[in-house]
Amino acid sequence: xxxxxxxxxxxxxxxxxxxxxxxxxxxxxxxxxxxxxxxxxxxxxxxxxxxxxxxxxxxxxxxxxxxxxxxxxxxxxxxxxxxxxxxxxxxxxxxxxxxxxxxxxxxxxxxxxxxxxxxxxxxxxxxxxxxxxxxxxxxxxxxxxxxxxxxxxxxxxxxxxxxxxxxxxxxxxxxxxxxxxxxxxxxxxxxxxxxxxxxxxxxxxxxxxxxxxxxxxxxxxxxxxxxxxxxxxxxxxxxxxxxxxxxxxxxxxxxxxxxxxxxxxxxxxxxxxxxxxxxxxxxxxxxxxxxxxxxxxxxxxxxxxxxxxxxxxxxxxxxxxxxxxxxxxxxxxxxxxxxxxxxxxxxxxxxxxxxxxxxxxxxxxxxxxxxxxxxxxxxxxxxxxxxxxxxxxxxxxxxxxxxxxxxxxxxxxxxxxxxxxxxxxxxxxxxxxxxxxxxxxxxxxxxxxxxxxxxxxxxxxxxxxxxxxxxxxxxxxxxxxxxxxxxxxxxxxxxxxxxxxxxxxxxxxxxxxxxxxxxxxxxxxxxxxxxxxxxxxxxxxxxxxxxxxxxxxxxxxxxxxxxxxxxxxxxxxxxxxxxxxxxxxxxxxxxxx
Amino acid sequence: xxxxxxxxxxxxxxxxxxxxxxxxxxxxxxxxxxxxxxxxxxxxxxxxxxxxxxxxxxxxxxxxxxxxxxxxxxxxxxxxxxxxxxxxxxxxxxxxxxxxxxxxxxxxxxxxxxxxxxxxxxxxxxxxxxxxxxxxxxxxxxxxxxxxxxxxxxxxxxxxxxxxxxxxxxxxxxxxxxxxxxxxxxxxxxxxxxx
Numbered sequence: 001x002x003x004x005x006x007x008x009x010x011x012x013x014x015x016x017x018x019x020x021x022x023x024x025x026x027x028x029x030x031x032x033x034x035x036x037x038x039x040x041x042x043x044x045x046x047x048x049x050x051x052x053x054x055x056x057x058x059x060x061x062x063x064x065x066x067x068x069x070x071x072x073x074x075x076x077x078x079x080x081x082x083x084x085x086x087x088x089x090x091x092x093x094x095x096x097x098x099x100x101x102x103x104x105x106x107x108x109x110x111x112x113x114x115x116x117x118x119x120x121x122x123x124x125x126x127x128x129x130x131x132x133x134x135x136x137x138x139x140x141x142x143x144x145x146x147x148x149x150x151x152x153x154x155x156x157x158x159x160x161x162x163x164x165x166x167x168x169x170x171x172x173x174x175x176x177x178x179x180x181x182x183x184x185x186x187x188x189x190x191x192x193x194x195x196x197x198x199x200x201x202x203x204x205x206x207x208x209x210x211x212x213x214x215x216x217x218x219x220x221x222x223x224x225x226x227x228x229x230x231x232x233x234x235x236x237x238x239x240x241x242x243x244x245x246x247x248x249x250x251x252x253x254x255x256x257x258x259x260x261x262x263x264x265x266x267x268x269x270x271x272x273x274x275x276x277x278x279x280x281x282x283x284x285x286x287x288x289x290x291x292x293x294x295x296x297x298x299x300x301x302x303x304x305x306x307x308x309x310x311x312x313x314x315x316x317x318x319x320x321x322x323x324x325x326x327x328x329x330x331x332x333x334x335x336x337x338x339x340x341x342x343x344x345x346x347x348x349x350x351x352x353x354x355x356x357x358x359x360x361x362x363x364x365x366x367x368x369x370x371x372x373x374x375x376x377x378x379x380x381x382x383x384x385x386x387x388x389x390x391x392x393x394x395x396x397x398x399x400x401x402x403x404x405x406x407x408x409x410x411x412x413x414x415x416x417x418x419x420x421x422x423x424x425x426x427x428x429x430x431x432x433x434x435x436x437x438x439x440x441x442x443x444x445x446x447x448x449x450x451x452x453x454x455x456x457x458x459x460x461x462x463x464x465x466x467x468x469x470x471x472x473x474x475x476x477x478x479x480x481x482x483x484x485x486x487x488x489x490x491x492x493x494x495x496x497x498x499x500x501x502x503x504x505x506x507x508x509x510x511x512x513x514x515x516x517x518x519x520x521x522x523x524x525x526x527x528x529x530x531x532x533x534x535x536x537x538x539x540x541x542x543x544x545x546x547x548x549x550x551x552x553x554x555x556x557x558x559x560x561x562x563x564x565x566x567x568x569x570x571x572x573x574x575x576x577x578x579x580x581x582x583x584x585x586x587x588x589x590x591x592x593x
Numbered sequence: 594x595x596x597x598x599x600x601x602x603x604x605x606x607x608x609x610x611x612x613x614x615x616x617x618x619x620x621x622x623x624x625x626x627x628x629x630x631x632x633x634x635x636x637x638x639x640x641x642x643x644x645x646x647x648x649x650x651x652x653x654x655x656x657x658x659x660x661x662x663x664x665x666x667x668x669x670x671x672x673x674x675x676x677x678x679x680x681x682x683x684x685x686x687x688x689x690x691x692x693x694x695x696x697x698x699x700x701x702x703x704x705x706x707x708x709x710x711x712x713x714x715x716x717x718x719x720x721x722x723x724x725x726x727x728x729x730x731x732x733x734x735x736x737x738x739x740x741x742x743x744x745x746x747x748x749x750x751x752x753x754x755x756x757x758x759x760x761x762x763x764x765x766x767x768x769x770x771x772x773x774x775x776x777x778x779x780x781x782x783x784x785x786x787x788x
Contacts, residue, residue, distance in 0.1 A: 005776070009649040014607040022616070022676035235619060235676070238612045289619030289674070318622070320630065 007080040015237035016044035017077060019091040023287055024234035025061060027092055032065035033177045037090050037100040037138075039070045041107070041115035042506070047071040048234070049242035051296070052144065052165065053106050058230040059170045068092050068100075072115045075503070075510070078122055088122035097123035101176060102139040104161075104169060107146035110483035111476060111506035113153060116142075117498040120156075127495065128155050129200060139182055143169060147197075148265050149437045149542035152483050154199040155491030158182070161195055162545055163218030163265075164251075166227050168195040195219025197545070217546040220582060224251055224270035231283035235290070244292035244324060245284035247277050249309070253298035254570040254585065256577075257351070258362045258561050259393065261436035262298055264549050268583035269570065274305055278312045285317055293317065294324040301325075302571070304591045345384035345425075346377045352393060353403025359564045360395050362557070367407065374411050383422035385411060391455040391471075392433040392447035394561060401455060404428065405462045412464065427468040430459060432477035435531075436484050437542040438549060440557035446481045446531035449474050475513045479505065482530040487541035490530075492523045550578030595659050595667055596691050597684035601652045602779075605678030610645035616676055617642075617657060623674040626667070629660040643693035643783075644753055647761045652780035653682065654700065656693040693785075694754075699738050701750045701782040702760045708773035712740045723766050726759075733758050733766070747775075750784075 008014035029035060038057045040047030047053065053069070060067035068090035073081065081088060087096045097103060097119070105116050117127050120140070126132045132140075142153065143161035150160040161169055172190050179186035191198045197216040221227050229248070236243070252269035253262065272280075281293050293313065295303075303309065313323060350370055352358045358365065374385060389404050408426055415424040432452055435444040447455075452474045463469050483490065496519035504510040520527050534540060536555060543551075553576065560567055567575055570585045580586040601613070608616065618638050621628050628638040639660035646652055667684040675681070715721070721734040736758035738750035747767075751758040764775035 005649070008607055013609070014648065015604075015609070015612065018604045018607050020604045020677045022619075022674075235616075237608055237676075239615065243615075286623065289622035291618070291622070 003084070004080075004086065007077065007084065011076040011080060012074060013044075013238050016071070017073065017091075018237065019094065021234035021237055023232055024092055025057070025067065025232070027061075027066045027068045029066055029093055029095060032060075032063055034060070034065040034102070034173045035095070035100045036060045036065060036067045036173060037070050037095075037097055037103050038067060039097075039103050039105045039116075039119055041072050041105055041112040041119060042504075043074060044071040045236065045238060045240040047106075048236040048240040049246075050106065050108065051246045051248060052108075054230045054233055055228060056104060056106070056143065056165045056169055058228050059166050060173060062228055063170050063174065065170070065173060066093075068095065070097060070103075070119070072119055072504075073122070078118065081122055087124045088119060098125050098137060100138045102141055102173065105140070105142045105144075105157075107142050107144040107153075109506055110146055110480045111511075113146075113483060113494055114498045114502045114505055116153070116156065117495065118503045121498075127498075128491075129158060130155070132158075139176070141169075141172075145262060145265065146484075148261065148545060148547065149484060149486070150197055150199065150545075151488045151541045152486040152490040152494065154202075154488045155495070157199060159190065160197040160199065161219070162197055162216060163195045163547075164221040165195075165219070166221050168193055168219040172196060193219075202544070214544050215546050216544060218265075218548060220548070221251075222270065222582060224248075225272045225276050229272075229276075229280055231280055232287050233284070235288050242294065243290070244294050245281065245288055245290040246294045246296050247281055247284070248272065248297065249277060249295050249300055249303050250297040254302050255299060255364075256362055256557075256567060256569060256575070258360070258440040258557055259351070259390065259433060259436070260298075261439050264438045264554075264577075265547055266298065267549065267577065267579045269302075269585055271303065274309045274312050277309060278316050281313055282316050285321060291320065292322045292324055294326060296326060302569070345386060346374075346382050347386040347388065348373065349388040350407065351388065351390050352396075353389065353400045353405075353407060356564060357393060357396060357400045357403070359566050360561045361393055362561070362567050364566050364568055367410075370407065371410055371414060375414050378415055378418075378420065383415075383420065384425040384427075386427045386429065387411075389428065389430045390433045391430045391459075392452065394441060394444050396455075398458060401458045402462065404430075404459060405464060408464050408467050425468070426464075426466070427470065428459070428463060429470045430456065431472045432474065434477060434481045434484060437540070438545075438547045438554070440554045440561060442485075442540065442554065443534040443536060443558060445533040446478065448528075449478075452477075473508070473511075475516070476505065476508075476511055478527060478531060479516060482527045485541070486530045489523075489525060493519050493525055496522050548579055548582070550576075553577045594687050594690060595661055595663065595684055596687045596693075597657055597659070597667065597671070598682045599655050599657065599671075599675075600680045600682060601646060601655050601678060603678035605676065606646075606649055606651045608679075609648060610642070613679070614640060614642055616679060617659075620671060620675040620679070621659065621661075624670045626659070626661055626663045626670065629662075641690060641692065641694070643697055644757070646780065647759045650702075650760055650778045650780060654780050654783045656691075656697065656783060658687070658690050658693065660690075693783075697753050697783045697785040699750050699752050699784045700760075700780050701748065701784070702778055702780050703743075703746050703748050704760070704764055704775040704778045705746055706774050706776040707747050707764065707767050708771045709742070710767070710771040712742065715740050721766070723762070725762060733763065737763070748781075753783075753785075 038053045057067040070090050089096055120127050125137055139158045141159040142157050143165045147160045147162050175189050187198055190196045194217045250271045252266040257263050351363050435441045456471050497516050500515035502512045502515040574586040630636045641658040643656040668681045671681040720732045722732050725731050736752045736756045740749045760778050768774050
């Protein structure tokens with residue numbers, strides 16, 4: 001670290017780069033014959049809040065292997081490293097990334113793709129698989145939700161992990177050790193595993209490979225309660241975006257909202273028991289000293305034993321520890337939770353302004369439920385509401401936008417019914433809908449620039465006075481859709497964009513629209529090609545991934561959407577999505593844990 | 594209350610003041626040393642820190658007070674649960690808050706790497722005007738207590754509080770004037786009416 005002292009003093013938040021966090025695992029170089037570096041293509045304070053990377057690193061540790069971390073350095077530090085000719089290093093061991101056996105990138109959002117190239121570049125590793133061929137470089141692997149459609153990144157990675165990463169990632173490492181390296185034998189063996197996609201074995205347009213019956217099945221952990229969960233975790237040196245202990249209460253979601261990719265790719269719903277969660281929470285608080293425990297899942301309100309869990313946690317944890325319940329659905333909100341956290345603002349996500357459109361997207365909550373939840377929140381002392389909506393959902397018209405305005409008016413009326421000590425604050429946020437793979441809306445188009453502007457202008461004009469309105473910019477949403485739905489040809493565009501200085505695309509202040517526009521032009525590829533409506537008989541770039549969801553089910557859900565029919569959640573009965581064999585809920589076991 | 598002296602070295606010198614407060618809070622929670630909370634609407638643990646140390650400056654003389662009824666052996670318990678580089682050197686039970694942010698009047702530092710110069714030059718100056726980090730011109734001469742050489746090391750004492758002078762700022766003035774570059778600034782002692 002000594003040689004970097006001057007750079008550390010010059011850059012923002014130097015403690016991002018020094019390692020030595022309290023409670024951080026102490027990897028031993030060479031342990032178990034395999035050195036793994038878990039890479040997160042965003043800043044330290046974002047990555048340190050991510051639970052998934054700790055689970056994956058933990059699964060390597062569990063097998064006695066070396067597992068270290070690396071985060072994308074901010075631009076000031078990255079430039080400094082380049083000037084000093086110091087290759088990007090891992091957090092704990094300060095080992096150059098190129099000395100590891102495998103770099104595993106966690107792909108949480110599409111707009112982090114250029115940061116993968118940024119990190120490889122800083123590490124002195126050639127960016128494409130082609131350039132690395134024959135050289136002595138680590139295996140470059142990726143996992144996380146974005147690998148549902150790995151093709152846009154196929155040029156850069158050696159291995160993609162699809163699905164749950166708890167065991168298959170480290171299985172691959174084991175095979176690497178057994179094969180004595182990344183030889184043909186190694187690739188042949190790992191390609192046979194569920195959850196492993198080796199893009200080199202599917203060269204050429206994947207539509208051709210698909211026709212030959214090339215399929216990659218996702219990895220699935222059926223026992224979440226017994227799955228690895230790291231309870232000794234590093235306490236970040238500087239404040240992270242979610243500065244608290246995190247429990248994963250459930251994986252998967254019963255609801256099946258038709259726009260939500262996670263709601264389909266994380267099926268079936270698997271849960272941890274109250275007993276396991278309580279033990280994990282206590283171990284986490286003991287080990288980290290955090291003042292808050294967050295109960296995370298896609299929809300924590302659907303955890304059947306939530307009251308029991310809350311009671312158990314309150315009984316077992318020190319009294320000053322607060323519980324955070326993100327992702328509570330409107331209909332599961334209860335005033336009593338509200339009083340626990342000393343917060344003044346509550347967030348609801350009705351997603352659409354009218355009942356008709358909420359039926360289209362299968363978000364089966366009614367306006368009455370939204371208003372009742374708001375009422376309860378106000379009575380519990382809340383004085384601010386945040387409402388999340390999407391614009392550009394299939395079948396949306398101006399009437400649905402008017403609905404957003406009406407909800408705001410009604411919420412305001414409810415607040416005014418009683419004299420309350422504080423003025424009400426309402427903020428509305430409208431994101432542009434991004435049709436994602438493996439959802440019933442995967443065939444839909446994304447609305448164009450003029451429509452986006454029209455809808456945003458409509459809301460700016462018609463939202464009641466005093467409502468704070470924020471919206472997402474057009475181009476980043478387009479890019480997100482393109483990268484989510486694209487194919488292998490996009491690799492060249494991503495590379496060009498990176499070479500033009502695009503990194504940290506998910507950061508509003510760092511996003512470089514002109515760089516991306518030039519990159520598309522330079523490669524002669526139109527981004528609009530990827531956001532058009534797809535024919536139902538078209539081979540989609542991600543069709544070769546077997547998410548275990550029946551494509552026919554997705555199609556029938558699409559039809560039901562256009563008919564305005566609600567399918568409802570899995571809790572009201574099984575809708576035969578294709579997961580039945582592995583799904584406890586399909587067997588009627590909603591409360592199995 | 595417990596008043597204690599601690600270090601900020603071995604990488605901890607890159608932790609900001611606000612983050613340091615968080616680390617001390619968490620260390621105490623891990624050590625199961627119960628801290629009293631303020632009784633306001635936004636309750637916060639009653640931990641009272643000394644003046645912030647400039648980022649990158651190491652120290653073996655930081656001070657902090659914690660409002661607690663704990664009366665066990667504080668030092669080993671704290672050190673067992675604290676992050677690397679943040680280690681307790683001494684602890685004492687006190688009835689009143691020593692208010693280190695106010696009561697520490699001056700601190701002694703040492704630094705290496707600054708080109709040799711005659712310390713009398715500084716002592717005999719009536720005023721030394723520099724531009725501080727915010728672009729304001731200030732006379733730092735009244736903020737300098739003493740400067741002396743001990744072999745290769747420069748030892749210097751600067752005032753804190755109202756007449757505060759950052760040691761890194763002082764060192765960069767010296768390097769500008771005399772050449773060399775200060776490496777490894779270390780705060781070695783604090784002076785005032787502490788205990």
